[in-house]
Amino acid sequence: MEGTREALDITCTRTRDADRKNPLLLERGRGATFVDVQGRSYVDFTSCTGAAPLGMGHPRIVEAVTRHLTAGGGVLPGTMSRVRVDLARRLLDLFPQSERVAFMRTGSCATTAAVRLARVATGKDVVLTSGYHGWHDWQLQYQGDTRQRASDPRVHHFGYDADHLLALCRRFADDLAAVISSPEHDVMPTEHLEQLIAITHDFGAVAVLDEVMTGFRVGPGGLTARLDPTPDVTVLSKGLANGSALSAVLLGPRVADAHEAGDLGNTYLRETTPFVVALETMDLLIEETERLHRTTATLGSGLNDVFATAGYPACAVWDDGILHLVFAGDDLADDFYRTMLGRGLFLGTGGTVLPGAGVTEEHVDLAVRAARGIAERAAGTGLTTPVDARGDSSLRRPFADFCTDSFHTTPAVADLWWTTKVAAQVTPAHEKGEAR
Numbered sequence: 371m372e373g374t375r376e377a378l379d380i381t382c383t384r385t386r387d388a389d390r391k392n393p394l395l396l397e398r399g400r401g402a403t404f405v406d407v408q409g410r411s412y413v414d415f416t417s418c419t420g421a422a423p424l425g426m427g428h429p430r431i432v433e434a435v436t437r438h439l440t441a442g443g444g445v446l447p448g449t450m451s452r453v454r455v456d457l458a459r460r461l462l463d464l465f466p467q468s469e470r471v472a473f474m475r476t477g478s479c480a481t482t483a484a485v486r487l488a489r490v491a492t493g494k495d496v497v498l499t500s501g502y503h504g505w506h507d508w509q510l511q512y513q514g515d516t517r518q519r520a521s522d523p524r525v526h527h528f529g530y531d532a533d534h535l536l537a538l539c540r541r542f543a544d545d546l547a548a549v550i551s552s553p554e555h556d557v558m559p560t561e562h563l564e565q566l567i568a569i570t571h572d573f574g575a576v577a578v579l580d581e582v583m584t585g586f587r588v589g590p591g592g593l594t595a596r597l598d599p600t601p602d603v604t605v606l607s608k609g610l611a612n613g614s615a616l617s618a619v620l621l622g623p624r625v626a627d628a629h630e631a632g633d634l635g636n637t638y639l640r641e642t643t644p645f646v647v648a649l650e651t652m653d654l655l656i657e658e659t660e661r662l663h664r665t666t667a668t669l670g671s672g673l674n675d676v677f678a679t680a681g682y683p684a685c686a687v688w689d690d691g692i693l694h695l696v697f698a699g700d701d702l703a704d705d706f707y708r709t710m711l712g713r714g715l716f717l718g719t720g721g722t723v724l725p726g727a728g729v730t731e732e733h734v735d736l737a738v739r740a741a742r743g744i745a746e747r748a749a750g751t752g753l754t755t756p757v758d759a760r761g762d763s764s765l766r767r768p769f770a771d772f773c774t775d776s777f778h779t780t781p782a783v784a785d786l787w788w789t790t791k792v793a794a795q796v797t798p799a800h801e802k803g804e805a806r
């Protein structure tokens with residue numbers, strides 16, 4: 371594709387920029403629609419990987435930014451701006467279990483800051499982790515031996531496994547600072563997350579919830595608001611400033627005092643525009659949340675019906691605006707995403723689908739119809755496998771592979787999530803397929 375090779379040669383990478391299989395060089399976007407350098411137009415079903423749930427170029431945000439840049443300048447010589455304090459107040463209202471807010475720019479920086487502050491607060495070093503938290507050295511633990519040189523030996527990965535967590539907590543009881551987990555809300559039962567936090571507290575460690583993905587997707591107050599016990603630290607980023615680089619670390623009473631000694635330098639706290647965008651985003655997003663969730667559910671159930679009817683071995687699992695697509699095989703997934711893209715429908719390539727506010731019923735309808743074409747075309751080609759009498763066995767294994775590959779769970783955790791949360795959503799659709 372035009373310009374792609376040069377982009378890869380001089381600045382982009384296949385793994386991080388080019389979505390590997392379907393590289394597009396992008397030009398501009400509005401709402402859920404974006405255009406590549408060749409003028410082809412696509413519908414985005416990923417909210418720009420969750421960063422912009424209100425869509426691209428939202429008119430109220432464009433207006434607020436334009437007004438702010440003209441009147442306010444966009445950057446100040448000091449870090450203590452009115453908009454920063456206004457946003458902190460707003461976040462503390464939404465997350466009342468917290469006392470202070472530390473602002474950063476990215477999710478990676480914010481989770482690193484959370485870990486630093488937990489270590490400062492406890493005077494201890496060991497961190498136990500589950501899920502993706504970014505690209506920094508301490509965050510590489512789950513990647514195994516190939517990255518060990520870069521990773522932090524004081525950090526241990528437990529793959530969301532409560533037994534494994536318990537064993538590590540016992541092993542490092544004297545030096546345990548924090549346990550940090552990224553909730554995979556659509557597949558992970560809330561009770562499981564609560565269990566991990568309870569174990570953390572039993573050992574006196576700081577519970578950090580990485581809500582970079584979920585915080586502004588599941589609703590006001592994020593998942594944090596629903597949990598009992600609640601985490602000591604909540605990390606937010608995607609959706610906070612609808613695509614502008616901003617993240618926040620919300621500090622509960624156990625960690626708030628560490629903010630001073632944590633010494634989190636950050637030149638770009640002087641840039642005021644992301645705070646302005648966040649203040650504008652907050653109310654708009656709360657208004658849109660229910661619709662975002664509805665759109666996601668309509669897409670998910672539409673796709674599951676199509677897959678089940680055609681005997682196509684894939685499924686959608688979703689909850690509160692977050693949807694994952696699971697395929698029985700990489701070839702099947704590649705064919706699906708490539709064909710969808712060819713029809714102007716961008717669902718990413720990694721399985722995470724996050725429809726934004728610009729996605730309309732018509733867009734969902736287009737996606738479901740395109741998926742039906744793919745599923746029907748695949749029937750009888752050997753790409754599909756029959757669903758067995760229990761209705762789930764053809765997807766149980768792919769789901770387990772998906773969890774171990776994407777979320778780095780242990781196989782036991784994947785099985786637990788399937789049994790306690792996912793099967794109920796997937797199996798009925800496949801039983802429908804069987805009944806035909």
Ligand SMILES: Cc1ncc(COP(=O)(O)O)c(C=O)c1O
Pocket residue numbers: 476477478479481502503504505552580581582583607
């Ligand atoms: C749960 C979670 N934590 C942290 C990050 C890292 O955020 P960033 O890419 O902004 O550094 C991500 C990014 O996808 C994420 O999903």
